[in-house]
Amino acid sequence: MGKLSLPMLPLLQVSNLRVHYHTPYGPVKAVDGVSFNVEAGERYGLIGESGSGKSTIALSMMRLLKSPGQIESGEVYLDGVDVLELGDEQMRRIRLAEVALITQGAMNSLNPVIRIREQIADGFRNHDKNPNKEEIESLLQRVGLRPDVANMYPHQLSGGMKQRVCIAIAISLRPKLIIADEPTSALDVVVQRRVMQILKKLQVEMGVSVILIGHDMGLMAQFADRMGVMYAGKLVEEALVRKLFSKPQHPYSQLLMESLPSLEEKTAFQLARGSPPSLLDLPTGCVFHPRCPYAMERCIKDVPVLRTIWSEHRAACHLLDNGKARDLDQ
């Protein structure tokens, strides 16, 4: 914002990504034309409810999507390279070294009969490196674990400690991008705070970009600089976190904000209309129109495009098409 810098390409450029799951009932359009950028050193949040397509985006970027999922079209440029065009062996070399993934269940993917030391070393070995004792212990220390955890087995660790081991593995080869898909959803709130603070500290220290995927607005507010809101396979709004919380523009984002429970005062519950649509049978026009309190005739016919409404703020809503962003204060 206002600072002088050389024009640089963003670290990650996702353009018009479409991912379908092919089922006997027809294609499930899990990701339906999503585009966004993540800058180097940025903490980007991707929020959405179940079935919104956020995890499918993560798997597609890692090229870990399994059948019947299929990337139909789009580009994912990571540091100038389209990862969707890479061969399997090239992609294997990029994973962990350039881009790492931490999932909700990552802690359960640790091998129960292998010591932590070996599991961390495994990542190095897959990239033809051999870490020494100090390297492994220093990785553990960076995620707030004692060095002797290296000699332990996963069952000797709590869920939060295991998840931190997974973070240690994720940073071991100093990737440029870490994708954290619901990294703390299986953890208790106290442990969650600790894990998120460690992730944030490492992000700052290493200058790595992090994409945090989740459903918890609270975590987004605590962690991300900028965030995108997903609904039924589409990115419906994107803005700086502060702006998105103070002036959400898309009616779905507004619904999310209104349904946030408060610890300050007891309020009447904001009852949402309807439920998210089936991805097999999406509504015509705007995917949100059946639930939208402002839906007009146009919304049933035309698909709104994600367009810039003011600096660093994009939203896909016909109400904003006349160039006027709505001010919620009025």
Added chain:
Amino acid sequence: MTALLHARHVTKVFSSGLISRAKTVALLDFSLELRTSQPAIIGVVGESGSGKTTMARLLLGLETPTQGEVLYRGKDLRRLTRREWLQFRRDVQVVFQDPFEVYNPLYKVDHVLETPIEKFRLAGSRHEAENLMQQALQAVGLRPEETLGRFPHELSGGQRQRVMVARALLVKPKMIIADEPVSMIDASLRATVLDNLRKLNTDFGISIIYITHDLTTAFQISSNIIVMYRGSVVEAGDVSRVVKQAQHPYTRLLVSSIPHPDPNRQWSDEEPPSEIGSQSKDEVGCKFASRCPYAFEPCLKTAPPLYQTEDHRTAACFLYREHATLNTEKMDNVFLYE
């Protein structure tokens, strides 16, 4: 008047392993008297391993206490006759966490509503049964014509959970125990389920025990709250005071760990205390002492009793040792009824 449900000094120990017989104390000396004369919503909050679900299962008669007893209208659950048991199953209903697993995918949604009608012989005719189902669905804000005749996969998680609330309501219970009823439901749909529960309490006079790991929804829906940590009650009382001016160091930690959905209200930078290691069975003293910033000598030697710190709250912490201790059997005496 005898209480509908009364847990008296209930302890539940689980043993695991054939050889080592490792013992886990899931719930320790828990007492709670639930009267129906003042129907209220009581929130029970705790993290995993706090004993909140074990407590619910004990109250439902799904587990038997290792020590102590659970009384239904003054009679031990283990000694109920068939007839009394049936009445108990009618008076005390449950809504579980997973709105996906409780349905048989091969049966239409109607099936979960028909079952209690048949079991408790609530209707004399098919027509009457349909009326009952429609009324129950309408009470939770679902349109019967859009719900009946459908298969579970055609409904959203929120709708499925509301059908479960409707099912609980069908038998006109005195109490509903709801164990994490909204934790698997998307945020934008949670409010409808919580609103249903609130209405059952206000409009139908049903007492509700709302069990959750989420302090925020517990605050929104409950009048009184019980905070549990590793099998014991650490703090209880009027929900507003407990949440806004937490007394027990654990409750304070819990409140400060909540990620506020407000970018201007960041977590403090102080490092939260370490996580719990494995539980040792011969642990004496306060279970929170190893993580507590205020721990001093007595905390390591004996477990603190519940002190009545104010009219409507109690905390199990030696920081409040100048207050009178509370008879654990009377824990509910501190509850504030509106």
